Amino acid sequence: MIEVVSLTRRYGSLAAVDQVSFGVDDGEVLGFLGPNGAGKTTTMRVLVGSLAPTSGEVRVAGVDVTKNSKEARRHIGYLPEAPPVYRQMTVRAYLDFAARIRGVSGRDRNAKVDRAIDRTALGDVSGRLIDHLSKGYRQRVGIAQALVHEPKLLILDEPTSGLDPAQVAEIRDLIGDLKGDHTIVLSTHILSEVRATCDRVLIINKGRRIAGPATEDQLRxxxxxxxxxxxxxxxxxxxxxxxxxxxxxxxxxxxxxxxxxxxxxxxxxxxxxxxxxxxxxxxxxxxxxxxxxxxxxxxxxxxxxxxxxxxxxxx
Amino acid sequence: MMVLHIARRELGAYLVSPFMWVVSAAFLFINGFFFAAIVGGFSQYSSEAAMYGQEVSIASDVVAPFVGTVGLLLVLFAPLMTMRSLAEEQSTGSLALLLSSPVSSWEIVLGKFVGLLCFWTGLFGIGMAYVPLLLAWFSDTALVPIAVAGAALVLLAAACSAVGIAASSMSGSQMAAAGLAWCALLFLWIAGFLSEFQGWLGNIGDTFGMLAHFDELTKGLVQSNDVLFFALIIFFSLLVAQQRVETHRWR
Structure with a gap:
């Protein structure tokens, strides 16, 4: 699903990601593990085509993300660290907009929005302004936005950060449900999260790949x-x-x-x-x-x- | 198509924003005040003028000064309407939604622009419809010059919006966006004063004086260089905004 070959991304003289290569198989859940500032977010932004790499090659579903970024983005759903919501919209109107700009047309759209609301258990609040929702619900709206167009690949940047334990458990269950329908890449610095949700782990630190992608046993x-x-x-x-x-x-x-x-x-x-x-x-x-x-x-x-x-x- | 989706969302956001309603109401109220004052002045002045046999007309003595006033108010109010456009997307992080969608930077910027254009057209079309209606009802003036003046206002609004979007693309700060747009628009507005000078200063005034170009249009004289002036301002402003959005992929 994803092929990354010697990806490098510099900010000025600082290499946020340095010569990283890895692959992700169809339908697997890969965890990016690393301390804060390791280059997880930068790598993810390159994967979704919202940040251009300095060098290296990134393919998603066979499409080159740098050369054909717009086409690649059709196959991707992305949840950034802060859910990219318009607070003055209702949940449903927002998801409808997200579906529109992902190119979901006409009759399909209502069904897909309904399905996203259903999967993320947002039914009770679908008519409310996003501004009035709790942080946990806003995070779920962020996930719903990422999967509304039913992309092959879901990229979730710290999907559980800042949530209370009950909400963390809910999001984990949700990711477990999504497994199988989507290939998922998620980043975290919480180890128990990796064990709970991921098939394989990629450990990065200071922009370098340290280990993986591998299962816990392979890592050992x-x-x-x-x-x-x-x-x-x-x-x-x-x-x-x-x-x-x-x-x-x-x-x-x-x-x-x-x-x-x-x-x-x-x-x-x-x-x-x-x-x-x-x-x-x-x-x-x-x-x-x-x-x-x-x-x-x-x-x-x-x-x-x-x-x-x-x-x-x-x- | 993507442009229309973004424009539609944009317009929807304006319609639920209390701030936009308050600013629009203030804009319309001040315009109404000036309209009443100009019409009042005209009715007094025209009866005196008739005694001395002077020529007066609604077109040149009511419509032209009124549209000139609306133009100036537009320049003052537009930055308040446009400051949110891209600055808010940057500060709240919602720009990430657009950047990770299969949408180009041009489509994002044009969506914002078309949304604002619809907003202004609605504001003029509904909020200032009383002007042609009253003039048509109480006088026998021709409506074509009024329509041309209205179109000139929409064109000016489009140029102000484009400049505002460019200012709004610079940072996540709406205050900075409004301030920058004011500076740019006021420069364009008062640059015309420079045409009093000889030489290159005068040339700058002639070229960039938005007021002069606008005045020509409001008189109902549609000249290609005046239209071109506004078209260029719109194009270059949107180009700046597009480049700024694109840099989010690079920086």
Missing amino acids: EQLGAGRTIRLELARPGDEVIAALEAIDGVDAVTRVGDTRFDVTSTGTDPREAVNAAASAFGLLESRSAGGLEELYLRAVSAPAAKPDGDEEQVA
Whole structure:
């Protein structure tokens, strides 16, 4: 759906995005993960054709975004960081306008506006001025605007920022619903959001691609990071540590409390065997600790990877 | 087509804006006041003139001075009407909707322009319809010069709108947009005073003096260079605005 080849975007001498390449498959949900100022928004604005790249190639649905920007924009729905709403319009009138300028004509339009209102659960407020809506509702109007013309690709820039936990959950559910009908790229700096909604993750920092796009497991492999399993046992004996360390793939077992143990591993996934062995000691709880948070911090604090397509460069 | 969609939304936004209603009402009220004063003055003056055998006419002694007054008020009020146009889109972020849609910068700017044009036409057509109606009812003056003067006003309004849109494209500040539009329009309006001078200063006055070009039109003398003057102002102003919108893709 998306092909990005050594995309660079400079603001003066500052490279906001530096030689980034990646691809996004049809129907997948890709998360852009990175600290504030990493270049997430800049990359997204280039993808939607509202910002021209300094160099590099970007194709959306096979259409070159720079050379044929207007055509590419037909296939894209975009939610910027601030929902781009006209506050003095009603929700319905606004979505009707958004559909019109995306080229949805005549008879189709009412049906598509209805569908967008339905999908984003805006039915109760469709006749109200956007100015009078809460922030969560305005965000939903922003999402409705992005999908009203039923684009192949949805680009959502921090769709849950500034919302309360209940609203965040609603937006997440909504994105889950949209999955499958649309290819979705969303940016965030919240890790749990990535895990909840995304198939693959792309980590960027200071304009460079650090890791991905990859699943959480692939990331772990790429970054050479271990897995930590935290166990809570009802009847821990002295032989627990020896028993767990004997399992294939387990590197070390450390006791972190009276009943809690951390099992670290690299290579083969030992979770099943660990849990089976631990049940003999009254397994109360077993969960993966560290995980994405650890991977992310490791990736972001590591020196930036070599720019893509610069394979010849001597380190 | 996209131009019309944007123009339609634009017009809708004006119609629900209390600010636009208040400014329009003030504009129409002051115009009405001047109309009453000019007609009152004319009725007194014409009876005196008749005693001395002087020629007077509605066209030259009522319509021309009135339209001149409306023109000046238009220049003063237009920046208030146009300041929102692109500045508000930039400050609220709604411009992102247009920029990420399959719409060109020209279509955005022309949409804004056509929307304003419809607004002015409606304002003159409804709010000042009393002028031709009263003149036709109470005098036997020809309506063609009045229609030409009306068209001249719409042309002036179009030029002021284009300048206003260009000013509004500069930043997200509506205040700055209004101030810039005022400066530009007042320069164009008073540049005509320079034609008193000899040499290049006088040439500037002759070329850029919007007042002189406008006066010629309101007299019912439709000359191609006067129409061309307004057409060029409109074209170059909209070009500036289009370039500014386009820079959002580049900066």
